[in-house]
Amino acid sequence: MRKNLLGQKKSHLVADWNALERVFIRPENEATRITLVKYMEQILFGLHEFLNKNVGITEEISLKELSKNFTDTRIGKHPEKKLADVITDIVKEIAPHAVNVASPYFVGHMTSAIPFFMVHLKTIVSALNQNVVKLETSKVVSVIEKQVIAKIHRLIYNMNELFYQTHVQNTTTSLGCFTEGGTSANLTALWVARNAAFPPKNGFKGIEIEGLSAAFRAYNIERAVVLVSVRAHKSLKKSGGILGIGNQNVIAVDVDDRSRIDISLLKQEIRQLKKDGKTKIIAIVGIAGSTETGSIDPLREMAEICKKNDTCFHVDAAWGGPTLMSEKYRHLLNGIELADSVTIDGHKQFYMPMSCGMLYFKDPSIMDLMAYHANYINRRGSVDLGIKTFSGSREANSLILDSALKIMGTRGYALLIEHGIEVAADFAEEIESRENFELVTKPVLNILTYRVFPKQLKKEHEAGDDDQKKAINARLNEINRIVQQVQREAGNSFVSRTAFKMKKNPNEQMVVLRCVMMNPMTNMSILKDILDEQEKIYLDWDAGKLKNKGRSRTY
Numbered sequence: 001m002r003k004n005l006l007g008q009k010k011s012h013l014v015a016d017w018n019a020l021e022r023v024f025i026r027p028e029n030e031a032t033r034i035t036l037v038k039y040m041e042q043i044l045f046g047l048h049e050f051l052n053k054n055v056g057i058t059e060e061i062s063l064k065e066l067s068k069n070f071t072d073t074r075i076g077k078h079p080e081k082k083l084a085d086v087i088t089d090i091v092k093e094i095a096p097h098a099v100n101v102a103s104p105y106f107v108g109h110m111t112s113a114i115p116f117f118m119v120h121l122k123t124i125v126s127a128l129n130q131n132v133v134k135l136e137t138s139k140v141v142s143v144i145e146k147q148v149i150a151k152i153h154r155l156i157y158n159m160n161e162l163f164y165q166t167h168v169q170n171t172t173t174s175l176g177c178f179t180e181g182g183t184s185a186n187l188t189a190l191w192v193a194r195n196a197a198f199p200p201k202n203g204f205k206g207i208e209i210e211g212l213s214a215a216f217r218a219y220n221i222e223r224a225v226v227l228v229s230v231r232a233h234k235s236l237k238k239s240g241g242i243l244g245i246g247n248q249n250v251i252a253v254d255v256d257d258r259s260r261i262d263i264s265l266l267k268q269e270i271r272q273l274k275k276d277g278k279t280k281i282i283a284i285v286g287i288a289g290s291t292e293t294g295s296i297d298p299l300r301e302m303a304e305i306c307k308k309n310d311t312c313f314h315v316d317a318a319w320g321g322p323t324l325m326s327e328k329y330r331h332l333l334n335g336i337e338l339a340d341s342v343t344i345d346g347h348k349q350f351y352m353p354m355s356c357g358m359l360y361f362k363d364p365s366i367m368d369l370m371a372y373h374a375n376y377i378n379r380r381g382s383v384d385l386g387i388k389t390f391s392g393s394r395e396a397n398s399l400i401l402d403s404a405l406k407i408m409g410t411r412g413y414a415l416l417i418e419h420g421i422e423v424a425a426d427f428a429e430e431i432e433s434r435e436n437f438e439l440v441t442k443p444v445l446n447i448l449t450y451r452v453f454p455k456q457l458k459k460e461h462e463a464g465d466d467d468q469k470k471a472i473n474a475r476l477n478e479i480n481r482i483v484q485q486v487q488r489e490a491g492n493s494f495v496s497r498t499a500f501k502m503k504k505n506p507n508e509q510m511v512v513l514r515c516v517m518m519n520p521m522t523n524m525s526i527l528k529d530i531l532d533e534q535e536k537i538y539l540d541w542d543a544g545k546l547k548n549k550g551r552s553r554t555y
């Protein structure tokens with residue numbers, strides 16, 4: 001048999017009709033079937049073996065070294081490799097240099113292990129290759145999408161049975177949509193809010209048609225703003241740019257000591273904005289599970305403020321939304337049912353493969369504000385899902401989510417979510433009990449931040465004046481940067497790093513370590529190992545025993 005592994009002599013593969021027929025036509029004989037099954041085995045188990053190895057991001061080979069192997073920019077005229085060899089190369093040569101996000105020691109980001117069955121479901125979606133942009137390329141899958149959207153809508157809003165019977169398969173209304181991720185879900189939410197803030201009126205055809213300056217003229221204003229907290233995800237600022245209101249008009253209000261939007265500052269900001277009568281607040285965004293700290297804004301109070309000010313209330317629950325499946329903790333999201341729209345990510349706490357976002361609306365008709373009817377694609381009154389989404393062609397993620405919900409049940413997901421929340425609480429306690437650490441943000445959900453804070457410096461900090469405190473903070477920032485970097489490069493575990501503005505002095509920053517507990521295999525013994533390793537790195541560095549300290553980042 002001809003082999004074509006890296007470094008071996010190339011076989012003479014040719015692109016001809018014979019070869020094309022082989023890749024397009026279904027396998028007909030037993031031999032072909034066996035080969036294809038063998039490839040699937042290679043994918044499932046070859047990669048699984050890699051993902052089971054206990055490594056985070058190793059720096060065994062730096063990205064710079066690695067990138068030297070990827071500089072050829074020519075596309076071969078003739079085939080270079082057969083499928084089996086391509087798969088072998090990826091499993092053997094590429095995967096080991098990817099990031100093992102499935103490791104229980106990988107607790108730094110919102111990307112983690114996924115249930116094994118997700119790979120099967122993703123494969124089905126590829127094999128069926130439905131395009132949900134329109135009914136003619138998806139049929140039943142569009143209907144399933146409407147159903148699963150109604151299921152999640154029910155989880156959020158819990159309207160009555162008649163409401164769901166009326167809308168679940170209604171071709172003129174929509175309870176929400178699938179998007180690429182949380183970013184495009186947030187963008188879509190603010191797009192709808194913007195259009196709702198500048199609807200058509202005598203002679204003015206609406207902002208979607210006439211644009212921003214015509215809208216400002218028609219409504220006699222000079223500026224449109226969105227209010228968020230300083231913990232808001234970057235996607236909201238980006239949306240400000242894309243929607244033309246300007247990203248500086250996505251205004252970040254400071255938070256209280258629990259990382260939640262400060263309600264009195266929010267009210268103050270609104271009063272300020274309303275003074276000259278030239279500013280329109282198009283939306284206020286509450287966060288249910290902030291990316292950095294997992295904090296949840298006071299949603300009920302925010303909803304009231306929105307109502308009073310006649311503005312849209314959007315909740316970004318990209319991370320925290322699935323907490324609604326836990327009977328024990330769903331109360332943390334109280335008030336979410338008052339939101340006009342809610343973002344939830346599928347690839348986060350629904351444990352779906354990359355990538356899947358969703359957006360839900362309380363008002364089943366509000367998406368009419370962004371409906372587009374292209375004659376050749378979507379006709380009015382059809383159920384074509386592409387009419388009311390930002391994206392055009394897209395995959396049938398609803399099949400994955402719907403199947404996952406059947407396999408897991410809300411109780412299955414609740415177990416995962418409760419595990420994360422409870423491990424985070426125990427971890428916080430462990431951090432507080434260690435003299436060389438400081439817990440910075442206490443977890444509400446399954447995210448927390450902390451920093452290495454050596455006991456000697458704690459004493460000095462306590463006794464110091466403002467200048468000394470500032471100097472100690474700068475030193476702590478340095479320590480925590482080094483600890484995070486050295487730990488990451490050692491490749492046994494991974495926590496991430498972020499920085500908060502200091503309350504007293506916005507020019508000063510506090511560097512913190514950030515952990516996200518979503519892998520069900522992450523337990524206290526692993527988390528203690530991670531703290532032990534960090535403490536050792538600090539002590540070695542402090543004793544001058546660390547080589548490579550502070551060397552430039554390699555990626």
Ligand SMILES: *Cc1c(COP(=O)(O)O)cnc(C)c1O
Nearest residue numbers: 181182183233289290291318319
């Ligand atoms: C992850 C996240 C987003 C962005 O979602 P993507 O899927 O990465 O585009 C937005 N908001 C919050 C709170 C998030 O955690």
